[in-house]
Amino acid sequence: MSAAEPKPVSIFDVAKLAGVSHQTVSRVINDAPMVADATRAKVKAAIAELGYRPNRSARALAGGAVRSVTVLTTDTSLYGTAETLRGIEDAARAAGFTILVSVLDPDQDYTEADVLGRLPHDGAPAIVIAHDETTTGAMQVLQRKQAGATVATGGEHLDIEQHADDWLVSLDDRTVAARATRYLLSMGHATVHYLAIPSKANRQAGWAEALADAGIEAPEVVHSGWTVGSAYEAALELVADPEVTAILCGNDDLAFGVLYAAHRADRSVPGDLSVIGFDDSPLAAYHVPPLTTVDLDFRGVGRGAFELLRQKLEGGSHPRPTWRSPELIVRETSGPPGRR
Amino acid sequence: MSAAEPKPVSIFDVAKLAGVSHQTVSRVINDAPMVADATRAKVKAAIAELGYRPNRSARALAGGAVRSVTVLTTDTSLYGTAETLRGIEDAARAAGFTILVSVLDPDQDYTEADVLGRLPHDGAPAIVIAHDETTTGAMQVLQRKQAGATVATGGEHLDIEQHADDWLVSLDDRTVAARATRYLLSMGHATVHYLAIPSKANRQAGWAEALADAGIEAPEVVHSGWTVGSAYEAALELVADPEVTAILCGNDDLAFGVLYAAHRADRSVPGDLSVIGFDDSPLAAYHVPPLTTVDLDFRGVGRGAFELLRQKLEGGSHPRPTWRSPELIVRETSGPPGRR
């Protein structure tokens, strides 16, 4: 062909061209002080001329500042995960950080070594987006071994709560779940059913709590997978039961599945059946009818996780990052029961 | 605190414990032949005991096999992008590769240096998920400069078609777009309108082509953003016009927006209006009514992109990867016009 393996231009090439030492070049590319303006300009010119770009591996090896974060997660195509990742990315991009994504397989059992092996090196900064047991495990490993440089995000209930503020960033979906349940009860529903996502049980706990507070015995939880299809299947039975007038769903996708099942069963929403989701995914407001759901600021939380991590890395005491609190958004899939 | 900066255990530590040279350890961790079974076992034991894990940066620096791929993309929360990424991830995970995700800002203008600067080093393997001008630009840069190790994926029409087979992986959405349009025409619609995504115009081209073939003058294209909300806004006018009986939408999200607009305008689907989307997103089949759309195997394409790249990296002549061809899935949002 052509294009003989080209020049991997290094810091030394630049140094030679600029007539300085390689260290001076290093200083320039790292914006260190103690470099005369004239020299700096010369070096920059040489860099431009040669098209030099620093080698990240070498940098990392030599112990320079890190500038990269590994994100551990399972399914990047779930809305919550994707949005959280997006938040992390946005913040990372703004800060000039690179992100590495390492996807864990939920069907696999990871040892500590497996988890750590996914980091570029010992003690490398990482964020885990925690949803289920797989990522929760990873999170625990990191918290135990990573000496500070770890932040996890996600709304799960964990066994490790001590000093959680230092490294755990999460959305209080438990409280809103209770609030949503209470709202349904206040509309006059005798009870509220729960269709669960395959994930640890924050939302479910909030639901159960609200029912308990109201002195209502919680109906049996129905379990669904992550897909709309599985929610549809799982909801068939619920929807066929006229006693069921309100269903709280683990997320919007499940709610859509339930809505479809209701439609097929000829039950009108919200006349016969109220449905509430979680996430306020982009479609929720434009569904027919528009879905009552809970706004969860995943992007904000992702951003927050990154900011927190960066603070630990670079010291400094910026204010703790904030984001929107979960909020119930009442639209048209919920209302009083039995107005048929 | 506690946890004094722990042991960064290196290959030498392992070597000492196992009573061999560091090179032998290297051989073991790289599964090289020419190591006696007994030695191998000893080394492995030492590795386990010390909890040794290779440092990726050092490995990369020393010129070992790569095992990591940079993915360049813009919006990871779009369905197509997310699924493609997922396909890449799946394949990468199976092959033991790490993936680095670098998100480009569509509002920014990237120079060649900017794009290359996102790679860990010169000539590092990369995949770009191409949608719009931003990523297309990145793709061109890579193709020009990366000496082989580049594969791009996406369904865009590009100026660089030579030898495209070697590095371009894509879905032929243009042809299905034409097919979908012809299907609508065959149902008796006088014409088909197109609601465009903000992306280069493959699908639009297919639509225009089909209309031209049928001797129909293409109505003006209506432009939408990526969100359901923007599609809703954009569709308001179309939907108010009783002459409009069929709308082909750039993707499913836009179709949902149109459906919602139709609902608000009291136009029945598919009685008054036929709507077709693209992507076959998970919700499409469970929408009310279920959406006629085009199945696009983004995951397959992602997997394919990775496989192709791996072949270039490791030589070998595996069969060229394959995936499902785009296919029109007729559900309930399309049919003959005017059956009110």
Place this chain on the structure above:
DNA sequence: GAGCGAACCGTGAGCGCTAACATTCGGTGG
């Protein structure tokens, strides 16, 4: 039993970079 080639293992160098120290040089004050 000399000769020879595998099989196995060790030694040195160096990837591109940064940290830490050493050096130079033009002032400045006593």
Place this chain on the structure above:
DNA sequence: CCACCGAATGTTAGCGCTCACGGTTCGCTC
């Protein structure tokens, strides 16, 4: 006018690993 200082630059070492060799050791052949 010389010791002394600090800003600007150079020198040396080494991060953890792999590559390209160079040595051993062994089992066979003739």
